[in-house]
Amino acid sequence: STDLVFTLRESPKPLKTYVFYCQSCGDIIVKDRKFLRVLPLPSENWSALVEEWCCHPNPFARSTLHPQRDDCFLGDTFFLLNSGNESHKSKENTRVICKRCKTMLGERVSPDTIKYYVTEVIIQPSEASFSPTPRSQFVQSMVAQCLVELSSAKSTFRFSVKGDNGKIYILIWLLNSDTLLVESLGSSYFQSVSPLFGDIFMPSSEQVGTWNAVKVLYQPCIKSRNKE
Incomplete structure (x- = not known):
């Protein structure tokens, strides 16, 4: 069920046990991890704004945030975890690879810290099964x-x-974030009688699916199409 997929709004909670799965194949990446702290990280571009707030050189230039064993740090598009006993490191570089399907799950940003991409990992409570x-x-x-x-x-x-x-x-402009898509899932129809428009044939309510969607405008930045 997609209800079990943790979105950016439904982050892991402290003192609860979770399992991290590879989204592509379902292999367990992190098993039964309980976090004492789940903390949001600053924006990835926060350092660019420091000059506007400080009258002296950036005091945080050499500072890095690394999670401890029981921490989970939440970025805009990733999770930072202490590597613990997990070993998914490629010998050639810092990429973190799924052992089963060889999909790239993230990267090792320090000897003890792994960054998992939200598009590659599914997080579920330990009592739930992978769907x-x-x-x-x-x-x-x-x-x-x-x-x-x-x-x-x-x-x-x-x-x-x-x-x-x-x-x-690619460049993306978000135009609308409250679009609702309606799709007929079958060919079953029922007859509706309207006092204004007469008989109208409409899809059966059991055969209609609805989804929330966002509307975007995008521009690929490819040499053959957009040199700048």
Whole structure:
């Protein structure tokens, strides 16, 4: 059930036990972890604003935030965990790889800290069982929730998607965050009698699906289409 998928609004809670799964294959990444502290991290671009607040060099330039064994730090698009006994590190680099399906789950940012991407990991209470969600549906849901969260918290509606090399691949404008999609799931219809419009054939209520959606405008930043 998608209700068990923890979104950016439904973060892990302290003193509860959770299991981290690979979203692609369902393999257990972190088993039965109880957090004493679950804390939000500053914006990823917070250091760019320090100069506006300080009249001297950035006092936090060399400061880093690393979770302890029982901590979970929440970023805009990732979770930071103490690596503990988990071992998913690729020998070639700092990428964190699923042992079963070899999907990249995140990266090791320090010897004791792992960053898991929200688009690659599902978090569920330990008493719940893993329920697979189609990959495309899951990624779309997480990206949409991330855009809504960021636009609400930071009053911005323009975003860019960057690669590990800092290159911008796509520009996104959030146009609408309260769209409702209605889809007929079958060919079953019933007849409705309206005093104004006469007989109207409408889809049966049991055959209609509804989804919340966001409306975006995007511009790929590809050399062949957009050199700048």
